[in-house]
Amino acid sequence: MSINWEELEKNIDVAIQAGTDSTNKKLYSKISSVTRLTDEEISEMLPDEADVKKLSKLMTIIKSAENDNIKVKKLADNVQELGSIAIKLIDKLT
Numbered sequence: 001m002s003i004n005w006e007e008l009e010k011n012i013d014v015a016i017q018a019g020t021d022s023t024n025k026k027l028y029s030k031i032s033s034v035t036r037l038t039d040e041e042i043s044e045m046l047p048d049e050a051d052v053k054k055l056s057k058l059m060t061i062i063k064s065a066e067n068d069n070i071k072v073k074k075l076a077d078n079v080q081e082l083g084s085i086a087i088k089l090i091d092k093l094t
Contacts, residue, residue: 020049027052034059037092045088054085 028039031052037045046052061074061082075082 024049024052031055041092045092046085051085051088054082055089058082058085058089 028042031042032039
């Protein structure tokens with residue numbers, strides 16, 4: 001039996017995309033459940049999975065029980081990674 005490698009590659013790509021879409025929808029739903037944003041707003045604001053992870057990290061810092069000085073220090077330590085997310089979030093909220 002001969003294997004059609006091109007067809008197999010296409011099928012794998014379709015499966016990967018379907019998995020990615022499903023994962024993204026779950027991520028958007030998790031974020032929207034703890035914010036005032038809808039799934040759609042989050043997907044528009046953060047189309048990349050890595051950005052959703054950064055938003056999660058930003059929210060973890062902001063919502064921690066630590067005092068504001070420690071939060072500010074953590075934000076400063078992570079400003080390069082989280083700055084673009086903060087900008088997108090503020091832009092969406094204003």
